[in-house]
Amino acid sequence: MTIMSIEEIKDLSSRIRRTIIEAAHDAGNQGVHIGGALSMADILAVLYGEFMNYDIHNPLDESRDRLVLSKGHDCLGLYAALAEVGFITKQELKDNYLQDGGFLPTHPVKCVEKGIECSSGSLGMGLGFAIGEALAMKMKKIDNHIFVIMGDGECDEGSGWEAFIAAKQYKLDNIVLFIDKNGLQSDGAVADIMPINLAGALRELGWHVIEANGHNVEDLYKATRQAVSNTDAPTVIIAETVKGKGVSFMENNNAWHHGHLSEEQYEQAIKEISDGNQ
Amino acid sequence: MEINKVKVRTWSMLGERRTFGTMMDVYAPEMDKVFVMSGDLLTSSGLDRFVRNNPDKFLSAGISEQNMVGIASGLAANGYKPFITSFSPFITGRVYDQVRMHLGYMHHDVKLVGLAAGIGVGIQGNSHFGLDDVALMRAVPGMVIVEPADCTEVVKAVKAIYDYDGPVYLRLIGEAGAPVVNHADYDFEIGKAITLREGKDVAIVAAGTMVYQSLEAAKLLAENGIECKVINMHTIKPIDTVTLDAIADYKLVVAIEEANVVGGLGSAMAEYYVQQAKCPKMMIMGVNDCFPKAGKYNYMLRELELDAEGIAKRIEEKLNE
Numbered sequence: 001m002t003i004m005s006i007e008e009i010k011d012l013s014s015r016i017r018r019t020i021i022e023a024a025h026d027a028g029n030q031g032v033h034i035g036g037a038l039s040m041a042d043i044l045a046v047l048y049g050e051f052m053n054y055d056i057h058n059p060l061d062e063s064r065d066r067l068v069l070s071k072g073h074d075c076l077g078l079y080a081a082l083a084e085v086g087f088i089t090k091q092e093l094k095d096n097y098l099q100d101g102g103f104l105p106t107h108p109v110k111c112v113e114k115g116i117e118c119s120s121g122s123l124g125m126g127l128g129f130a131i132g133e134a135l136a137m138k139m140k141k142i143d144n145h146i147f148v149i150m151g152d153g154e155c156d157e158g159s160g161w162e163a164f165i166a167a168k169q170y171k172l173d174n175i176v177l178f179i180d181k182n183g184l185q186s187d188g189a190v191a192d193i194m195p196i197n198l199a200g201a202l203r204e205l206g207w208h209v210i211e212a213n214g215h216n217v218e219d220l221y222k223a224t225r226q227a228v229s230n231t232d233a234p235t236v237i238i239a240e241t242v243k244g245k246g247v248s249f250m251e252n253n254n255a256w257h258h259g260h261l262s263e264e265q266y267e268q269a270i271k272e273i274s275d276g277n278q
Numbered sequence: 279m280e281i282n283k284v285k286v287r288t289w290s291m292l293g294e295r296r297t298f299g300t301m302m303d304v305y306a307p308e309m310d311k312v313f314v315m316s317g318d319l320l321t322s323s324g325l326d327r328f329v330r331n332n333p334d335k336f337l338s339a340g341i342s343e344q345n346m347v348g349i350a351s352g353l354a355a356n357g358y359k360p361f362i363t364s365f366s367p368f369i370t371g372r373v374y375d376q377v378r379m380h381l382g383y384m385h386h387d388v389k390l391v392g393l394a395a396g397i398g399v400g401i402q403g404n405s406h407f408g409l410d411d412v413a414l415m416r417a418v419p420g421m422v423i424v425e426p427a428d429c430t431e432v433v434k435a436v437k438a439i440y441d442y443d444g445p446v447y448l449r450l451i452g453e454a455g456a457p458v459v460n461h462a463d464y465d466f467e468i469g470k471a472i473t474l475r476e477g478k479d480v481a482i483v484a485a486g487t488m489v490y491q492s493l494e495a496a497k498l499l500a501e502n503g504i505e506c507k508v509i510n511m512h513t514i515k516p517i518d519t520v521t522l523d524a525i526a527d528y529k530l531v532v533a534i535e536e537a538n539v540v541g542g543l544g545s546a547m548a549e550y551y552v553q554q555a556k557c558p559k560m561m562i563m564g565v566n567d568c569f570p571k572a573g574k575y576n577y578m579l580r581e582l583e584l585d586a587e588g589i590a591k592r593i594e595e596k597l598n599e
Contacts (some may be wrong), residue, residue, distance in 0.1 A: 165340070215559075
């Protein structure tokens with residue numbers, strides 16, 4: 001585990017964003033899910049920088065905290081975080097991300113040795129898997145946390161709701177779910193396609209509900225600190241985010257749900273991230 | 279475990295699914311990694327005693343089979359061996375994508391226990407029939423499919439699939455008061471078919487309830503001078519190709535299954551045979567790609583010509599073609 005100051009977490013966010021853009025650029029003309037990777041970069045930084053207990057030299061340690069990325073299509077964000085904290089090298093990222101036969105395709109493939117806990121990409125499945133992990137940890141009397149990241153669009157899936165109900169019924173206070181609420185899904189605005197009052201619904205289902213600014217590291221830090229100390233029920237942190245956060249021409253522009261960067265766009269994106277456009 | 283006449287009779291009266299639940303309780307002390315879940319079908323799975331004796335090893339998923347597969351996968355990722363139960367269409371078809379991702383793609387060691395597969399629930403109708411379950415589970419890479427021929431074989435299979443490391447679909451079939459195929463103890467090995475009767479004219483390869491019906495059909499055919507070999511193909515995937523090779527010279531090989539003929543046991547055999555130098559003439563008997571009209575089990579077997587008389591008649595007709 002790394003203990004970071006707020007400034008260091010902010011720096012990690014920025015490095016994750018930069019690696020996302022670089023990897024997307026390295027992928028050439030292949031389309032990449034960029035927007036939703038950028039929207040969860042600060043969540044990833046707070047988890048890997050501060051709260052998650054992991055050891056890159058002992059990745060199979062049973063007592064490790066786990067991160068289950070349920071919104072699998074945005075795994076470029078996860079890959080970037082894993083590269084920044086050392087589970088994978090930058091060279092491995094370059095050699096494998098979207099490369100023929102590589103271990104880092106568009107949707108993640110379980111590889112615990114490299115910090116990838118679960119194959120995902122078929123939406124609405126991460127939380128159910130996390131429930132199984134959380135139950136296993138309770139039975140083994142391991143005091144740790146299973147973190148999950150879902151998208152707000154992903155919450156359309158019925159299987160997610162089965163899991164919302166069950167996680168509360170089983171009193172899994174070792175689950176902390178982040179909903180990366182960037183307000184956009186593949187075909188447009190969540191508010192137009194299938195609006196859900198997530199905070200209200202999850203509160204009604206008995207979850208601890210915390211609403212946070214998903215790009216304010218202090219806010220996310222406080223929310224997560226609270227979440228890991230909650231008992232008797234799982235906690236959801238509904239993180240208000242901006243799809244494409246950190247790159248002006250991508251922000252709230254759903255063309256960047258899945259797209260590729262021109263040289264000019266790449267240079268501008270890198271410059272904006274370096275300048276700390278938060 | 280000792281197998282004797284009284285036990286065989288008792289299991290037969292229980293039927294396959296209650297035998298399954300009973301054996302989970304019996305084997306529990308030696309299955310230290312086991313964890314059981316059910317989609318609100320604890321009693322239908324015969325698990326009451328297991329739950330009473332092992333309250334920490336059972337969790338109800340409620341009526342949410344998709345979530346149950348995900349939870350089981352998370353448990354399996356951490357060293358447990360979950361057995362999860364529901365009616366066969368719900369533990370295969372309803373959850374197919376979860377099974378594909380968790381048991382297929384991640385190859386997590388979860389045992390899917392499908393209750394009342396085939397047409398065993400009779401008058402309840404097609405919503406509860408498990409006819410496409412075999413085809414679906416065969417399509418998942420790395421999946422093992424075990425379909426016991428009778429309750430004695432359920433007893434053997436439960437232990438065998440626990441000991442096996444990897445995903446398994448256990449296809450439980452037939453009614454309570456099931457006919458007995460195996461009256462005494464025998465060797466059961468996943469992937470190794472069992473020859474139950476020798477005969478030189480026709481080779482019948484059957485699974486589940488159809489093993490008993492095939493043995494009865496063979497008796498009827500013997501009266502007309504037709505000698506049938508009868509093979510219990512209790513493991514549909516991976517299929518026992520050594521046994522299939524050994525019967526490739528027969529003038530007729532018959533596959534019989536209580537399932538849709540599309541993608542099931544017969545398909546698995548045909549897929550194998552057409553790629554071999556010697557491809558025997560085959561018949562595939564099962565439910566002919568339809569939603570059969572509901573009725574009592576024995577009525578349906580007759581209507582579908584999957585009872586001994588129907589099977590014998592169709593084989594004789596084929597030989598006379």
